[in-house]
Amino acid sequence: MTTGDPFGRLDDDDYPAYTMGRAAEMLGTTQGFLRAIGEAHLITPLRSAGGHRRYSRYQLRLAARARELVDQGTPIEAACRIVILEDQLGEAQRLNAEYRRAAEPANPTIAA
Known part of the structure; x- marks a missing residue:
C-alpha cells in the first residue's frame, strides 16, 4: 500500500530508481564494473521483486x-x-558542523 505523493521518492537520494543497465549507461561504464564495486563492498544495490539490481543516486555518485x-x-x-x-x-565533517551549529546558541561566547 502506497501513502502520500508517489513522486516524492524521486527526490530521495537513497531511492533505488536505476536498473543496472541504466546505471552503467549513465556512468559510461559496464555492468561488470558495477558488479566489481559491489564485490569490493563499495555499494550494495537493492534487489527488485524479480531479483534485478537497482541503484540510487547516492550509489551512482x-x-x-x-x-x-x-x-x-x-x-x-x-x-x-x-x-x-x-x-x-x-x-563526519557534516556531523561536526551540525554539532557546532547546535552548540552555538547554548554558548555564544565560545570562539570558533
Missing part, C-alpha cells in the same frame, strides 16, 4: 568517483577503499 579513480590507474579495490574513506570523512 560513489560509483562515479570510483570509476574516476580507476580511470586514473588506481586498482579497483583501492579505489573503492578511497571512496569509502572520502564518504566517511564527508559524513
Whole structure:
C-alpha cells in the first residue's frame, strides 16, 4: 500500500530508481564494473521483486568517483577503499558542523 505523493521518492537520494543497465549507461561504464564495486563492498544495490539490481543516486555518485579513480590507474579495490574513506570523512565533517551549529546558541561566547 502506497501513502502520500508517489513522486516524492524521486527526490530521495537513497531511492533505488536505476536498473543496472541504466546505471552503467549513465556512468559510461559496464555492468561488470558495477558488479566489481559491489564485490569490493563499495555499494550494495537493492534487489527488485524479480531479483534485478537497482541503484540510487547516492550509489551512482560513489560509483562515479570510483570509476574516476580507476580511470586514473588506481586498482579497483583501492579505489573503492578511497571512496569509502572520502564518504566517511564527508559524513563526519557534516556531523561536526551540525554539532557546532547546535552548540552555538547554548554558548555564544565560545570562539570558533
